[in-house]
Amino acid sequence: MSAPERGFNFGLASLLLAVPLIAAYMGEPYYLTLATRIAILSIAAVGLNFALGLGGLVSFGHAAYFGLGGYAAGILANHALKGQAILDWPFELGGTTFMPTIWLVAVFAAGLAAFLIGLLSLRTTGVYFIMITLAFAQMLYYFAVSWPAYGGEDGLPVYVRNSFPGLNTLDPVQFFLISYAVLLIALALFSLLRNSNFGVALRASRQNPGRVASLGIEVFRLRLAAFVLSGAITGLAGALYADLNRFVSPQMLSWHMSGEIMVFIILGGAGRLFGPVAGAVLYIILEQSLGEVSDYWQIFLGLLLLCVVLYARGGLIGAVLDRRLG
């Protein structure tokens, strides 16, 4: 990573921390909620960046893992509130509002789903892979719509904010800081793995999987590991998102959500450490500013996306830094 990119990343991370804290100090909680949303959606995009940015796996079904994480949080909190067990047999399993436990369940559920979906979908490539991942996500979406026990199409309200030891999660600043800290951890993990032998092999497999296999690496396993990790991190983001909104609905599982997460990466720069964060920041700013101008603000987003794809393959970060570096 070049020094200007490190500087850009540091600046972006600092801004994302400072702006909401200043806004909260000045009595503007709306911006704090917005920044929390950016942080959580960035975590989801960091998850997808493992598969898409490093492995070149264009998953159009990451909403499945985002939604599963959300439902894990929603279901556990809902049962805890009602005092009902989720399972009675073969062992009794109750709900919980303890955030670390909810996160573990969300990561496990999303990781397991990514493992099962990856086992089948990673046997294909190109447009077939895109379609299979989309199909699995839509299956889960329709399942959630038709599952009345957890709200069906209307979704499931989470009446309590889940708890974190030593913190008051009902305080928006503290909840933002939790989300921000999780984002930093996800970014650190991404950075660590991108530069490890695993990450290097994954990036090599994106260029030429046959050549990687001829060097003794089983590309399928490599991609499956990346896909599972990717899904698990996106699931964790889903759990936080459910907590932020205190509500989960099938919309979290819909293809719109998959597209949104992918747009963050394309806008920011696929494979770049802070690409998902830059993309999420830009997306939310556009949504807020253009949304006031027109209900059809996504037309402008579409035009911007077109420009990025045609003229700035490295995304926003690439456009700013690569041009500066010549």
Added chain:
Amino acid sequence: MTNSLLSMKNVTAFYGGSQALYGLSLQVHQGEVVALMGRNGAGKTTAIKTICRMIRHKEGEILFCGTDLDPLTSHRAARLGIGLVPEGRRCFATLSVEENLVAAARTGHWNLAQVYRLFPQLRDRKGKSARTLSGGEQQMLAIGRALMTNPRLLLLDEATEGLAPLVRKEIWSAVAELRKGRDLTILLVDKSPRELAKVADRCVVLERGRDAWTGTFEELTPEIALRHLGV
């Protein structure tokens, strides 16, 4: 040199419906350097690709260290100890030199220090993207990358093709260096008999997908060369 590391017996292989190998038989012994020669389309690259399982043979038998390669995929063959330096180098363009080397590194004699000792130019450019290297440096990188997997058999396919004479000399001296230890077996494909004679123990000449002649370079008379190689 009686123990055969690689043995191919009556191997046939196809590209779709087009047959490329017509019963190729070949023996490579432990520690040997064997040159695979032949005219264009004789089946040299197909033989290499069949050994490293990028192409599956249809008939015949390929044994490596006594293991039948037939059921093995490309990555399993590589894990047995077959290292490939492909034709056209094929480095991972967006990765740095060092990342190319460590991408598939396995423990053994060959590590970054050993590769940099063999090719000091790579050490100087370790942080640079592979796409910025010259053709010769990319070839060194491709050889280094294969060595980092610590193979028992190194397959070099047209290692000096398209390179400047000075760079070719560097590559040949690196191959000669690899030959010194005799713990690495090498099967190499090239079109230059004069250079091959300096590093190879013997040569196998392919013609129309089968072995047409086998012997040492001393035995490769101008008549045999003219008949099978057209030179």
